[in-house]
Amino acid sequence: MTEHLLLGLQAAADTTRAYGEFPLIGARAAVWIAAEVHLMFAAFVLGVPMFAVVAEAIGIFGKDQRYDRLAKEFTRLLLVAYSATAIWGAVLVFFLATLYPKFWAYLTAVFGPSMWAYAGLFFCESFTLYLYYYGWDRWKYGRPKLGHWSLGLLLNLWGTIVMFIANSWLTYMMTPPRDITPTTDPATIKLWHAIANATWMPINVHRLIANVVFGGAIVAAYASYRFLAAKTDEERAHYDWMGYVGNFIAISALIVLPFAGYWLGREIYQYDQSMGITMMGGFMSWLWVIQAFLIAVLFLTGNYYLWIGMGRIPGAERFRPYTKYLLIVLVLGAIVWGTPHTMIADSKELTAMGGSHHPFLGALGVMSAKNTAVNLMILTTFLSFLLYRRANTRPVVPWAKSGTMIQGAMFALAAGVVLFYGIRGYFVEAIVRIGFSVYQVLAVLGCIVAVTVIDVLMGRGAQSLGAIQWGKMPPRSQYALFILAVTFTWLMGLMGFARSGIRQYWHVWQVVQDTSKYAATPALGYASKMISLCVLIFLTLVGFVFWLGGLAEKSTFVATGDREGGGGGRHVGH
Amino acid sequence: MWATNLKVVAIVLGTLALYTLIANKIPQVESEVPQTLTLGANVTPEQLVAAGEKVFNGIGGCTTCHGLGTRAPNLLTDEKGTGAIGVRCGKREAGKTCKQYLYESLDQPTAYIVAGYQPIMPVMTKQLSPQQVWAVIAFLESQGGTVDVSASDIPATSPTSPTSAGGAGGAGGAAFAGGSTDPKAIIQAAGCLACHKLDGQGQVIAPDLTHVGSRRSAESIRRKILDPASSTAKGYERLAGIMPKAFGTMMNAAQLEALVQYLAAHK
Numbered sequence: 008m009t010e011h012l013l014l015g016l017q018a019a020a021d022t023t024r025a026y027g028e029f030p031l032i033g034a035r036a037a038v039w040i041a042a043e044v045h046l047m048f049a050a051f052v053l054g055v056p057m058f059a060v061v062a063e064a065i066g067i068f069g070k071d072q073r074y075d076r077l078a079k080e081f082t083r084l085l086l087v088a089y090s091a092t093a094i095w096g097a098v099l100v101f102f103l104a105t106l107y108p109k110f111w112a113y114l115t116a117v118f119g120p121s122m123w124a125y126a127g128l129f130f131c132e133s134f135t136l137y138l139y140y141y142g143w144d145r146w147k148y149g150r151p152k153l154g155h156w157s158l159g160l161l162l163n164l165w166g167t168i169v170m171f172i173a174n175s176w177l178t179y180m181m182t183p184p185r186d187i188t189p190t191t192d193p194a195t196i197k198l199w200h201a202i203a204n205a206t207w208m209p210i211n212v213h214r215l216i217a218n219v220v221f222g223g224a225i226v227a228a229y230a231s232y233r234f235l236a237a238k239t240d241e242e243r244a245h246y247d248w249m250g251y252v253g254n255f256i257a258i259s260a261l262i263v264l265p266f267a268g269y270w271l272g273r274e275i276y277q278y279d280q281s282m283g284i285t286m287m288g289g290f291m292s293w294l295w296v297i298q299a300f301l302i303a304v305l306f307l308t309g310n311y312y313l314w315i316g317m318g319r320i321p322g323a324e325r326f327r328p329y330t331k332y333l334l335i336v337l338v339l340g341a342i343v344w345g346t347p348h349t350m351i352a353d354s355k356e357l358t359a360m361g362g363s364h365h366p367f368l369g370a371l372g373v374m375s376a377k378n379t380a381v382n383l384m385i386l387t388t389f390l391s392f393l394l395y396r397r398a399n400t401r402p403v404v405p406w407a408k409s410g411t412m413i414q415g416a417m418f419a420l421a422a423g424v425v426l427f428y429g430i431r432g433y434f435v436e437a438i439v440r441i442g443f444s445v446y447q448v449l450a451v452l453g454c455i456v457a458v459t460v461i462d463v464l465m466g467r468g469a470q471s472l473g474a475i476q477w478g479k480m481p482p483r484s485q486y487a488l489f490i491l492a493v494t495f496t497w498l499m500g501l502m503g504f505a506r507s508g509i510r511q512y513w514h515v516w517q518v519v520q521d522t523s524k525y526a527a528t529p530a531l532g533y534a535s536k537m538i539s540l541c542v543l544i545f546l547t548l549v550g551f552v553f554w555l556g557g558l559a560e561k562s563t564f565v566a567t568g569d570r571e572g573g574g575g576g577r578h579v580g581h
Numbered sequence: 582m583w584a585t586n587l588k589v590v591a592i593v594l595g596t597l598a599l600y601t602l603i604a605n606k607i608p609q610v611e612s613e614v615p616q617t618l619t620l621g622a623n624v625t626p627e628q629l630v631a632a633g634e635k636v637f638n639g640i641g642g643c644t645t646c647h648g649l650g651t652r653a654p655n656l657l658t659d660e661k662g663t664g665a666i667g668v669r670c671g672k673r674e675a676g677k678t679c680k681q682y683l684y685e686s687l688d689q690p691t692a693y694i695v696a697g698y699q700p701i702m703p704v705m706t707k708q709l710s711p712q713q714v715w716a717v718i719a720f721l722e723s724q725g726g727t728v729d730v731s732a733s734d735i736p737a738t739s740p741t742s743p744t745s746a747g748g749a750g751g752a753g754g755a756a757f758a759g760g761s762t763d764p765k766a767i768i769q770a771a772g773c774l775a776c777h778k779l780d781g782q783g784q785v786i787a788p789d790l791t792h793v794g795s796r797r798s799a800e801s802i803r804r805k806i807l808d809p810a811s812s813t814a815k816g817y818e819r820l821a822g823i824m825p826k827a828f829g830t831m832m833n834a835a836q837l838e839a840l841v842q843y844l845a846a847h848k
Contacts (some may be wrong), residue, residue: 186810190829235585281703285642290610297604482585486592493596512614521614528612535604539597546593 025109026523034106035525036537041102043500043541044548045095047221049173050214050499051549052092053166054222055081056136058256060159067152077249078159081226082140087552089136093129107523110514116193117201118176125172132165167215174210175202180515181506182206182278189518205278209271210506216267219260221495227253228492229553231485234478244478250488251316257495258309258392262385262455266448275509282516286509293531294505296347299377301498303341306384308487308494310337310391315484321473323398336387343380346372370433378444379429382451386421389455393462400469410465414458421454496545500538508534613640620712620735626719626728633720636713641705643717653702654695657724667726679726680734683718688772706772707825711735762835764843771828779847787824788814792847799845806837 029037059081066075103111115122139158146155182205187196230250237243276283285291314330317323370376393414402410428443435443510516512526520526620632637643646653656666663669670679673693677685685692687709690702706714712735719730761767768774776787793802796814804811809824832840 186808188808188810188829190807232589235589236582281642281708284646284703285612290612290642293607293610296607297600300603301600486588489589489592490596493593494600497597497600508612511612526614530609530611531607532605532609535601539601542597543593 025107027106027108029102029106033525034102034523038099038102038106039537040541040544041095041099043503043538044545045092045099046503047496047499047541047545048088048092048095048549049170050218050221051225052085052088053170054218054220055085055088055226056159056162056166057219058223059085060156060163062252063156063159067156073248077252079140079143080249082136082143083556084226084229084553085136086140087556088549089133091548091552093133107514110519110521113193113515113519114176117179117196118198120198121172121175121202125169128165128169128172132162132169135162135165170214170218171207171211172202174214175204175207177507178206178210179204181282181510182275183515183518187518189520191518206271206274209267209274213264213267213271216260216264217499220257220264221499223253223255223257223260224488224492224495225253225549227251227257227488229253231488234480234485235482237478240478247319247478247480250485254309254312254488254491257491258305258388261305261309262388265381269444279516282509285511286505290528290530291505291508293347294501296345297531297535298498298501299341299345301494301501302381303337303345304494305491305498306337306341306388307334308490310334310388312484312487312491313391313395315481315487317395317398318481319476319479320395320398321476322400323395326394326398329394330391333387333391337384340380340384340387343371344377344384346376373433374444375429375432375440378432378447379425382425382447383422385451386418386425386454389458390418393458396462397466399472399475400466401472402465402469404465404467407465410461414461417454417458421450424450493542493546496542497538500541501534504534504538620716620732622732624732624735626723626730629716629719629730630723630728632713633716633718633723636709636717637720641709641713641717646702653698656721660695665725666721667724670721670726678729679722680718680729683721684714687714687717704825711769711772762839764840767832767836767840776824788817790844790847794845794848797845799841802844803837803841806840 026034028034032040059078062074062078062081066072066078103114135158139155139162142155142158146152179201184200184204187201227250230246230253234243234246234250237246272283272286275286287295310333314327317327317330404410425447428447432440432443508528511528512521513519514521620629643656647656654660654666658665660666660669666683667679670682671677673682682693687705690704691700694700705717709717715730715735719728722728722730768779773779773790774782777790779790781791797805801812807829809828829837
């Protein structure tokens with residue numbers, strides 16, 4: 008036994024034929040591009056069905072055909088994106104098998120059966136999608152329509168399982184179960200043991216939410232392009248509405264995404280503290296400053312879009328003076344969130360700085376300040392949305408005034424709790440301070456839920472101040488949606504780099520070492536170029552496949568003269 | 582329509598260019614693959630300090646927390662009026678020299694938590710090779726103190742088999758402890774005595790190995806080294822998972838066998 012084991016160790020040390028080479032850009036860059044672009048398409052085709060099926064349900068149960076047509080248009084975008092997802096998935100597998108054959112053999116030894124299941128489920132998913140889309144007009148009414156909607160649910164189920172399987176492979180690379188060592192024969196590792204690793208479920212949840220964000224943003228960008236290219240007012244109104252819905256979905260899901268991120272981060276720390284420190288305070292520390300900048304762009308652009316959108320809502324004028332205060336809070340929050348604190352630096356640099364952080368700004372760079380800033384930004388964004396929502400209505404319920412006052416008090420209370428724990432955090436130990444973020448988050452979420460419930464009740468029978476003038480949006484609002492889509496996509500690439508990069512020179516953390524010439528994890532500068540390249544490839548291809556889709560079939564928008572899309576007097580999307 | 586298309590392209594490219602530019606303007610830090618560190622028998626204190634500084638500022642990742650006193654005590658200039666680490670290390674624990682204190686702090690970071698800080702430091706003897714650990718100790722001693730680390734502290738190295746500085750080892754690493762088959766050198770290089778007691782030396786955190794040969798067969802000892810999770814001595818269940826699992830890849834065949842037979846002979 009020992010002899011075999013020792014021979015195995017020797018073999019493991021042998022890196023001959025462990026790696027292939029790719030011309031010009033190298034093996035790592037080739038796999039990076041294939042994996043990232045595949046992931047972007049995959050996120051899109053997994054995210055869009057979630058809100059397509061919800062939109063169809065609103066259409067069925069709310070008896071509003073606009074949503075049914077919207078759901079069909081979402082699904083049409085999926086159809087062409089699916090092929091691209093599969094092609095890039097195949098490219099990734101071929102690259103892994105030829106450029107990292109030894110590591111790929113290891114993964115297949117551990118996960119082989121799940122890979123077969125993955126292929127089978129992908130097959131089921133594809134054909135369910137075809138049935139779902141091509142059966143749309145055939146099963147349009149009554150019971151068959153419910154059956155059609157069930158196909159949408161099934162599509163989501165297949166997609167979710169497929170994603171969970173793929174997530175198990177990559178999370179195993181980050182957090183293999185602790186009993187697995189470099190000497191463990193991969194063929195002896197129980198499949199479920201490898202799948203149910205420490206970060207599997209946090210990544211599953213994080214990606215489910217992120218896919219919705221991403222899908223919403225890409226759909227909004229698609230709609231904005233169609234808006235800009237529209238030839239008639241009705242078409243413009245339809246795509247204005249579609250863009251609004253896409254953006255609403257993206258921003259709403261974005262608000263809860265950080266909580267899934269906290270969970271993932273906590274699991275990483277609990278699994279291996281040094282990995283957590285590498286991620287947050289080690290060579291990746293600057294990455295979070297870049298992330299803060301991107302999130303600031305998302306918040307500012309998302310709010311900007313809402314504020315411009317108020318221009319097409321009669322009655323919104325009365326809220327316009329408040330937007331400058333909202334802007335101030337957002338800008339201050341973004342500045343605080345982007346303030347660096349403890350940066351990795353050598354001893355000479357630290358001495359030159361007079362410390363690892365600025366005497367004044369350093370106080371704003373700690374988590375107490377950052378959590379406070381981001382929670383206030385979320386509250387501000389929610390307030391923007393609330394003003395948008397109420398812009399063309401005047402509540403008529405007898406308790407409207409006190410209801411509004413209670414809403415205001417809830418905002419004040421939530422902001423007060425956030426500020427209190429933010430300041431208190433400076434006077435307690437880190438272990439206590441970490442717990443404060445939970446109270447801050449609960450205060451904000453509680454406010455959002457309670458204020459929304461009151462608003463819905465208060466809006467019953469509300470007096471209309473005029474219909475939303477869908478389509479009456481300046482082009483700059485649509486360009487804002489493009490910036491949002493690019494930023495979401497770039498942020499996805501950046502976070503993917505963070506997740507993968509914390510493994511540093513390990514294919515599988517402390518189990519399978521990367522002994523290739525690309526084992527060093529590159530700095531952010533190089534990573535940013537790769538991310539930009541991947542985003543560019545993705546957006547170019549997604550533009551191309553949408554154009555192809557448009558060639559094959561006209562838009563589902565039908566200018567029937569009824570209220571769909573344009574001219575409708577009601578809010579949609581909330 | 583062309584004008585609109587061009588505007589869209591310009592916005593996409595402009596946004597990408599802005600993010601790429603910002604990411605390239607910040608300090609560029611690459612996560613390096615640990616490099617081989619070979620310290621010969623005639624290594625001088627200056628060479629040790631220089632090597633240690635490199636590890637401290639680089640692969641060791643020490644500056645992440647031990648800057649000038651943020652997440653962890655200030656080691657390089659002054660910690661609340663007590664001076665740099667080289668000045669205070671010999672006074673931190675009664676009966677322990679500076680060298681002993683620093684080694685134990687790297688090997689058992691939770692043993693001496695400075696008041697006001699959290700036990701967040703990883704076990705550095707798991708992250709770094711013995712050569713790197715001793716080089717870091719020399720560097721820390723040089724911060725206001727006297728460097729007394731010498732080649733004799735460092736496990737024997739083989740000129741034909743340079744010691745890997747590959748942190749926790751791994752499939753591509755070279756032989757542990759410089760390839761020496763002297764069991765005592767291996768035990769010292771692996772830091773076994775930081776937890777185990779053997780022949781009157783070492784700590785009693787983990788099972789005493791003085792009579793390990795009477796409790797375990799050679800096969801059982803071998804399995805325990807290669808796969809620490811395979812079994813846990815009675816009474817030490819709460820320490821399960823503490824023993825590093827990378828020893829198997831940090832030793833060559835001859836070393837493993839020498840260590841196993843040495844321990845098995847301790848009846």
